[in-house]
Amino acid sequence: MEKKRLVLVGNGMAGVRTIEEILKINADAYHITIFGEESYPNYNRIQLSNVLQGDMTVEQMILNEWDWYKENNIDLHTGDPVVHIDTNNKIVFSEKGNKVHYDQLILATGSRSFILPVPGADKDGVTGFRDIQDCEKMINVSRSHKNAVVIGGGLLGLEAAKGLVHLGMNVHVVHLMPHLMERQLDPTASNMLRRELEEQGIKFLLEKQTVEILGDQKVKGLKFKDGSEIEADLVVMAVGIQANSKLAKDAGVTVNRGIVVNDFMETSVDSVYAVGECAEHREITYGMVAPLYEQAKVLAEHLCEKGTKPYEGSVVGTQLKVAGIDLYSAGEILEDASTKSIIIHNEFEGIYKKILIRNNRIVGIVLYGDTKDSTKLFRMLMEKEDISGKTSSAILGLSNGEQESQSVAAMPDSELICGCNGVTKGTIVEAIKGQGLTSVDEVSSCTNAGRSCGRCKSLVSDILAFTLGDEFDQTAQKKALCGCTSLSRDEVVLEIKEKGLNSIKEVMYVLDWKNEEGCSKCRPALNYYLGMIYPEGYQDDRDSRLVNEKLHANIQKDGTYSVVPRMYGGVTTAEDLKKIAEVAEKYHVPLVKITGGQRIALLGVKREDLTSVWEELGMPSGYAYGKTLRTVKTCVGSQFCRFGTQDSMGLGIELEKKFERLDTPHKFKMGVSGCPRNCAESGIKDVGIVGIDGAWEIYVGGNGGTDLRGGDLLCTVSTKDEVMKIVGAYIQYYRETANYLERTSYWIERIGLETVQSVVADKALVNTLNERLDRTLTRYNEPWKEAIENKQIREKYYQSHSLSLK
Ligand SMILES: Cc1cc2nc3c(=O)[nH]c(=O)nc-3n(C[C@H](O)[C@H](O)[C@H](O)COP(=O)(O)OP(=O)(O)OC[C@H]3O[C@@H](n4cnc5c(N)ncnc54)[C@H](O)[C@@H]3O)c2cc1C
């Protein structure tokens, strides 16, 4: 029998989820065709905020790869919007001239940004924030301009504003109302949010109505109703969304604010359905994935004739995806004559919790600063649980770490773990037991939990641990940072970002470190992660560094130290050599040795002589002791060698001058050779560069140590400038994603060469990574100059013998 033909218009989150659900129920039910206006496979739009902040690449947002469509025999047309539907003959027509017959048609066209209809709204530099192109536009403007204005202080506007601050822009949020996120927060929570965001660098103009966008062709500023003006090079409109319903309307389908559907997602026209943001159900259009996924399930079951329950509407819980902000809201937010409230407001700790109760049932939740109870409270709200007889502290317990770890066990099966995908604890436990799942990723692909905003992943991990008991292999799931915590590197980094933790002490306190002083493993690691997360603001904790870094010298087996001055690219001068010789003689240095990295090491220097030796040398430190760029080895290249095709010495010196002193997860070595004869051994360096005719090959992840590894070819570029940019992005990506003390050779095996290649192929991301790297580079000073000039440093590290070498 010939399969029925199903056509989906809109290759976005709700439409493709419907197809996934259909394939799960009956993969043979339909021959499926999908049309998408965007040129990408189905991606996680929610993560655009992270792309804007440079924390994610476009590739990492993809939910269904191109192969998924092939494997499921789906005919996919991307970059080809449907422009007309003939509902009488059941045919869709696309912009590129495709004409496809359907038996059933799903409209999942989503929404577009609402652009305020004010004069000037069409000027260059005005954008919405809805798709990858919008993101790219913002990143591009941020490279050459300073002032950004976001109109709208809702979820989208605030996430956009935070992204633009990350991109180094001066950001104002213009909001119509007296309070931010007035639909989700009451004035108290909203004020707490504003204060926190102000501390993070966002400025606010409240109760301001934009009447005009100023400028000629390009935006120059904004004019407000009260007559005031503000300068702007970029204007982001985040004042809500509008359903894409014109296609449906033109086809004769009933449209109101969205495409009107009944409880089975049927529109007014036979065999035409709508799902997602474009659909209006019981006079409501939704703008969050949770309800859209519920709709998708109902529609899939209906189309597979599975006898589904009707879709009756949704209550949605909201969270803001801005690092350091912990808020949650669901249901009603403002008191009225029929409600009673329980409120906890701890201004000192920045915690605010309000529960609205009507007829002994929770009808609204606003949490700020501590959202641990959100899943429990949301379940009580959804189940309309009778709370009479319960004390307010039982309802709104201030959870401590202990309660938290017990809470997974105490949770009823009906507790919602993944709000985005509507997955309960019971479903997760059943999947773990029934399907033998052992990792968060497996749970994610089986149940969808964690597949959207990703916030529920740590709870999923707790449920895995609780369900598998002794069989749960903690090490397979995550490797704890050290014995002082059960949190992994990724969890610690995420918590630092989300909670805005600023110092090692604060991390240990807030994240409940078992040993409040930390240990030799976590202290240097935390010092590194904090420095990586806060490029400018973090105050380095020298005492938490490993001993060689603390002293800026390598301790030798007899307790003496080595002194290795910087020689950029392995190039020196007669004058420097004379100085080295004089110092070696004067301080009776027992060994002068050429190192593997083309430097001269003075070995056997006494600790108390270190500052004088460096002072007399007057040369920068070669950092032969650091988790940082050690050396850039070069061959003579085209300047002298008759085979040389490229100036390897010149490039090597430029690289070393730019990246010297930068903290990296582990030591980092480079090599630059002027031709493929490769005399600088570029193939076994963390970054190895080889000149070829008219271009440079960049190799990465090489290592000449115990575990010998040849570098992988990352890419080939034509100019020195491109080398500098790609190497900068590569190093910064390594800095941001590697575990502390993980060499690039292991890191690249773990995350995959293809991932790194996709990062350096993404021009916008390369620029953002370089911007963060450049900001970081401004914070370094010459350590020996500092020691020579600063008596306290000298006394503390080089004269007193009280220093612990643990
Ligand atoms: C920056 C940002 C952050 C967000 N964060 C969150 C969050 O944290 N939590 C949350 O729950 N939600 C969040 N959302 C909202 C969430 O992404 C949307 O609710 C969801 O993507 C809507 O899914 P959809 O399939 O209805 O629409 P979309 O994902 O927009 O998909 C619709 C697709 O249809 C295409 N299309 C339109 N017309 C046609 C046509 N004629 N022919 C072919 N294709 C067409 C569009 O190009 C689009 O690709 C966020 C949204 C944004 C923009």
Ligand SMILES: NC(=O)c1ccc[n+]([C@@H]2O[C@H](COP(=O)([O-])OP(=O)(O)OC[C@H]3O[C@@H](n4cnc5c(N)ncnc54)[C@H](O)[C@@H]3O)[C@@H](O)[C@H]2O)c1
């Ligand atoms: N974390 C999340 O869950 C998340 C993140 C981003 C986007 N989204 C979704 O994306 C959609 C769009 O988000 P949004 O924030 O644009 O919509 P929104 O409707 O939630 O908020 C728009 C805000 O703009 C304000 N506003 C309206 N007109 C204005 C004007 N002329 N000047 C200044 N301010 C004005 C409103 O008062 C409102 O607070 C929503 O559906 C949202 O739920 C969700």
Ligand code: SF4
């Ligand atoms: S790598 Fe090529 S250019 Fe460099 S020294 Fe060797 S032969 Fe000469």
Ligand code: FES
């Ligand atoms: S809560 Fe968003 S993915 Fe689970």
